[in-house]
Amino acid sequence: MTLSRALSLPLRTLSLLLALAGGCATTEDRDPRDPLEPMNRAIYRFNEVADEWVAVPVASAYRNVLHEQIRSRIRNFFANLGDLWIGVNDVLQGKFFDGFEDGMRFVFNSTFGLFGLHDVASDMGIEKRDEDFGQTLGRWGVGDGPYLILPILSSSTLRDTVGWGVDIFVGDPVGEFRPIALRNSAYALRLVNRRADLLDASKILEQAALDKYVFQRDAYLQRRRNQIYDGNPPREPREPREPDEPPEKEPAKAPAPPPAEDQPAKPR
């Protein structure tokens, strides 16, 4: 629960990742947002196997056994606990009214909604928000940093990994559950429920993508950007609309390489 503990895990993980990645950098053209692609792809492959053999079977069984009614209660319960931390993040981003609303959601849902099992606040017109510490950091001006694939957790960036560490170790009420066995069961239940919710989406990803890794990465980065700006990111320069004109003149990707890539990749 202490902050230092919260931060040390992601940082340690990160330095390990960077050390690993240094060894396999090549000069071939690579997306500047994803300097660690070879390492990321390796972890991604591992995750795919774990997902296929463990997570998907468990989540499918869970979905088949529990009726959507019950699953949505479980979803609501954890979502309600999350609203407190969402409120804190809204306040940290200077959105005081939003933070107040998140607090009201928690109050209504915890009482009238029977410990959060029912999302009565949404029915009352107080919509759920989506905030986390990674978004707060982004709002404060912290850049994405290199894109990362975390073991099991999959898509992230350096900034979002740090943010996630803070979310889990500081902002997650489930971490306070005691005894430990109850806490761990709650973690597991939340994870399985989440994966079950994503079953359809992951099937669609499978269908849509030529290269799942790339598709997922771009979707993740686009989505995070959108979240940080609460759905209104500054507009990108518009491209000409005529199909037979070259739609864009600028080179594929121009932005400055992320800080982690200071030293040029070692040729080999």
Add this chain to the structure above:
Amino acid sequence: MKTIISVVLSGLLASFLASAQAQEVPPDVLVKNVTTEVVELITKDKEIRSGNRAKLIQVIEARVLPHFNFSSMTALAVGQNWSKATPEQKKRLVEEFKTLLVRTYASALAAYSEQRFDYRPLRARPTDTDVIVNVRVIQSGAQPVPIDYSMEKTAAGWKVYDVMVGGVSLVANYRTEFNATVREAGIEGLIRNLQVKNRSLAAPPPAEKK
């Protein structure tokens, strides 16, 4: 996350509606009509409900496709390499990309389960020829997921040229992939990859002709 799906699906839905009618229909109304119509259709049709993918694809082709401008979409997704393609290659690219999107849409629609749609008022001037229509998918215990249709006015009515789901632009998302493929294997390589992908999708899942 099911919302993503429903989002995508509502995208296809959006393009519903007879095209003759489409010319006079303002873009936001068009999206609403098509979405409502398709959702109703797929929730009522027993065969589609029980997983008849071929029939679902027929529905999409008949009702949704007319409202998409696939050559615009393909051009935007291919990006700066579009100008390097011959007219014949462009035609094949559009064809393959269309097939891929229709199949993806079909899976998204198949996963639809009773989400509600919230149609946002259109923020545009009557003279605008390029607008974004906002729809939100509402689900309890989760933030509403926005679906934004980028639409342009053409001689044949309003056409969708990009769909953004939760802030993720479909066209922009494909662009990185397509760029990388063209760099490695050229335009022909990209067409081949799309063909291979489409063939693999046509084969395994439930009975499907074509």
